[in-house]
Amino acid sequence: MPSTRKPTKIKPATLADVGRAVGVSAMSASAVLNGSRTSTRISPETRNRILAEAARLRYRPNAAARALNRRQMSTLGLAAVVDSGELNAYFLEVLNGVLQAAGKFDHNITVFTLRDWNVDAGRLADFCDGRIDGLILVAPVITDCRPEIVPAHLQFVSIHSNNPIPGVIDIESDEEAGAFEIVSHLLSQGHRHILHLAGPEGLQGAKYRLSGYQRALSAYHLSANAEVIESGYSTENGRCAIRAWLRENQGRAMPSALFCANDAVALGCMEILAQHGIRVPEDISIVGFDDTLAARTSTPQLTTVRQPLCQMGARAVELLIKPETAPQTLDTPIVFPTQASIRASVGRPSANPVMVPRL
């Protein structure tokens, strides 16, 4: 007998159903099954009968009714932009941290996706209609920041906000220090010509990474050797950028190392370099940024800068659920440390410089 579609008529048991089955009021059932306060005492025997009937009827408190009454849903929102139709590895790391923390506090996570921060900023407030008790903005880039995007009755927290949003607590990682550390590592390995593929112009994170790069070179009195080309943040951006650079520099010496805007860009570069027979790290060293899972699965594995995205996500959840843990001043972001992840994609510079191949 093939199973058939289930009739959608079956209704879950309510407190009234349980009460009726036992012969008491819904209120008594509520006190036993959901009541947190101990002031209302129920006799042990009716208590047991209520418990038994509730189990038999598979009673579960209705979340919508409870939310309406308590004015909170025990749910947090997570809003992110989907670039080119795909959430990326960066988001996945944040999501992991957010889910883990939310679980601890018995909260759910609802994911909202936007096409574009500026265009969809107005929709943010629409999500605050009782569905969620707080909203986490993942890497928002809201340049046109009108006050009405964050509603008066809910708290927002941002992670890696591109610019301050009034009333929104921001969580950052120290990207400047991370960039400084990783470029210093390259320098300490003997690299003197390090090409930086910078992130998208206008993005704060890209600026921090560039600034850390410059500060490291400066510390070695090598500012004159700085060479920067703008790339973006995607693998395809990385491919295009390095391809263009190779085309324009045929016959010249290759840099001995690449400092890429992020892991995705680094992977794009590795792909193109491999096509030209340029080996990593024998011929050229490469470092990325973010320490996404792609950094661990590439060949060779990527030296990169770890941002504690998981912890940052968890902190965002904590800020919303336990606002008393928030810092005094909302204007200064909470900053997490970054850390270099040293892997196989960095070696010593090769003795005889590699030349850019002629096409």
Place this chain on the structure above:
Amino acid sequence: MPSTRKPTKIKPATLADVGRAVGVSAMSASAVLNGSRTSTRISPETRNRILAEAARLRYRPNAAARALNRRQMSTLGLAAVVDSGELNAYFLEVLNGVLQAAGKFDHNITVFTLRDWNVDAGRLADFCDGRIDGLILVAPVITDCRPEIVPAHLQFVSIHSNNPIPGVIDIESDEEAGAFEIVSHLLSQGHRHILHLAGPEGLQGAKYRLSGYQRALSAYHLSANAEVIESGYSTENGRCAIRAWLRENQGRAMPSALFCANDAVALGCMEILAQHGIRVPEDISIVGFDDTLAARTSTPQLTTVRQPLCQMGARAVELLIKPETAPQTLDTPIVFPTQASIRASVGRPSANPVMVPRL
């Protein structure tokens, strides 16, 4: 002036507030602002005044109240197990498809994470308390499948369920055909000794992949050449499995190709082989399964089997929101086709066989 924590007292405007401001009943406001049915006609002028006041007060219908009344939340659940504390690339692909489809139907997605399918199966029904209108199970492995795990009033859909769950529609991809196709590709390239690193014993997907491998060999009358070792599904599993195989087969000829349980395992193998100076694809060809983003970022890029995870996620959403699109029989899974993704990790077998290095 530093911004201060917002007083959480501010309450969003209700229909009653809007009605009061205009001087009409909440019901009229409802008819204008949220009413879908046209039977209730409001005069154009009061209509406009209601609209104006609603905008001024930033009225938004309360989702909890509406859900209580309509008995649906416009939200779907997505449940997955977090292996070793991390959601993986496979999940991310499914999530992408699910979010995209949910957006089209104006539904939200709430993510639930479990530690272990069998242990936490009982919690599934707890989520069905009015928070969601349907639940998607991502790759569930519920061996001890008692009927009460799926509640009577909600529909569940599974993606890649390891075994049938009564009353749950399952969505599959044709893994057997995918394995057959990719192994046939290896055979067509001249490979005759193909080692299979099989997925975890007991998992249905691993069986399909093994079966496709065997069928392809059989079609070439090469069943006698089959060689299978059990690996798992993680990169570390892949490293261990290939390391063990190399240790036990020192001095013998290497297989000319590896068919790995999935991309992660393939990457683990590539890493270990590289350590032994064995080149891909010159010395040995490698194929994976899943076509996760790691397959595109490895060097060389991985030949693998693409499963349309995004589409499968989208179909799951559609099944829950438009149950009329469900197939007649729930017992037969919906099967999506798989497809070989040919990339650089496969070449022709080398003329002189590579030997397993002595340690």
Place this chain on the structure above:
DNA sequence: CTGAAAGCGCTTACAG
């Protein structure tokens, strides 16, 4: 065209 009433399922005072 407009409103008073009842109800969705729960909880929070308040009586008995």
Place this chain on the structure above:
DNA sequence: CTGAAAGCGCTTACAG
């Protein structure tokens, strides 16, 4: 120890 009442914000019949 237990229950009747009122309310959370919305909607759906039903009157006027």
